[in-house]
C-alpha cells in the first residue's frame with residue numbers, strides 16, 4: 001500500500017525534504033501551507049502531489065508528518081495536532097533550528113500512539129520559499145535528531161530510512177546540547193552578521209559611499225543577514241538562554257580586543273589573529289552539495305560580456321573538464337569572481353597554471 005507523507009510548511013526546507021523523500025520512496029506527498037501561493041507553487045513544481053486546506057485533513061492518513069514552519073509556529077502546532085485524529089504508529093518530526101521548547105511541547109503527543117522525534121538538518125540558505133527548494137540541499141550535511149528519552153529505537157531507524165534521500169549524516173543529541181551548540185555556531189553568528197549590516201547602514205547616513213565599497217569580506221561575512229527575518233526572530237525567541245550567555249562572553253571578548261587596540265599591543269594582536277586562523281584552518285571540511293567543494297578554484301574576472309566563454313574555452317583547449325561553474329556576487333560593478341569546480345586536484349592545478357598563463361588571477365580558499 002502506498003504510504004503518505006504530510007508536510008506542514010512548504011518553504012525552502014519543507015520543499016527540499018519533500019524532494020529528497022521522493023527520490024528514495026514511492027509515496028504520496030501531501031502538504032499544507034498557510035500561504036495559498038506557496039501551496040499552489042509546491043503543487044505546480046511537483047514538490048507535493050496533493051494540497052490540503054487544513055492540517056486536520058492532512059494528518060489523518062499520514063504515516064510521516066513533517067513540520068517545517070518557523071519554530072514558534074511549530075511549537076504551537078504540537079498542541080493543535082494532538083487534538084486531531086492521527087494514524088496509529090505515525091512518526092512526527094520537525095526541522096526547526098531550535099529544539100528544547102519544541103521537544104518539550106511535543107510530549108503532549110505521547111498519549112496519541114504516535115512518536116515525535118525532533119530533527120534539524122544542518123544545512124540551508126539565506127533564501128526562502130519553495131522555489132528555492134533543492135533535493136541536494138542536505139547532502140553531506142549533519143542531520144541532528146533529538147529523540148526524547150525512551151523513544152523506540154525502531155521509530156528512529158524508520159525516520160532515518162524515510163530521510164535517507166537527504167544523503168545527510170544523522171547524529172543524535174539531547175535538545176539542550178543541540179540548542180547550546182546551534183546557538184554558538186549558527187544563531188549567534190547570525191546576530192553578529194545582522195549587527196555588522198546595521199553598523200554599515202548607520203555609517204551610510206554620514207557617507208553613502210560606504211555601501212558601494214562594501215565588497216568581498218563584508219559580503220561574505222554578512223550573506224546570512226539576507227535570510228528570513230521571521231525565521232530568525234523565532235529562533236532568537238526560542239534560544240534566549242544560550243544567546244544571552246554567548247552575548248556576555250562576546251562582550252568580554254570585544255573588551256579584550258578594545259584593550260589590545262588601545263594599548264597598541266602589536267604582538268598580541270598578531271597572535272589573536274594567528275590563533276583564530278589556525279583554529280579556522282583546522283575546522284573539518286565537509287563536502288556540501290552534490291559536488292565536492294574540495295577542488296574549487298576562484299578566478300577574478302572583469303565584469304564584461306564574453307569573459308566566461310573565454311575562461312571555459314581556455315579550459316576546453318587543454319581538455320580540462322569542469323563539474324560546475326558559478327558566478328559569485330562579490331565586488332559588484334568592478335570585478336566578479338568565478339567559482340570553477342573540478343573533479344580532481346590534478347585538474348584544478350592544471351587549470352590554475354593555464355589560466356595564469358592567460359593573465360587571470362586565481363586562488364584556492
Ligand SMILES: NC(=O)c1ccc[n+]([C@@H]2O[C@H](COP(=O)([O-])OP(=O)(O)OC[C@H]3O[C@@H](n4cnc5c(N)ncnc54)[C@H](O)[C@@H]3O)[C@@H](O)[C@H]2O)c1
Nearest residue numbers: 009011012013033034035069070071096097124125128129
Ligand atoms: N533556512 C534555513 O537555512 C534552515 C535550515 C535548517 C532548518 N531551518 C528551519 O526550517 C523551518 C522552515 O524554514 P524555511 O527556511 O523553510 O522557511 P521558509 O520561509 O522558506 O518556509 C516556511 C514556510 O512555512 C509556512 N508557514 C508559516 N506559518 C505556517 C503555519 N502556521 N502553517 C503552515 N505553514 C506555515 C510559510 O508560509 C512558508 O511557506 C524553520 O523552523 C527553520 O528554523 C531553516
Ligand SMILES: O=C(O)C(=O)C[C@]1(C(=O)O)C=C[C@@H](O)C=C1
Nearest residue numbers: 097121122123124125126186224
Ligand atoms: O547557509 C546558510 O545560509 C545558513 O544560515 C544555514 C544555517 C546555518 O546557520 O548554518 C541556518 C540555520 C539553520 O538552522 C541551519 C543552517
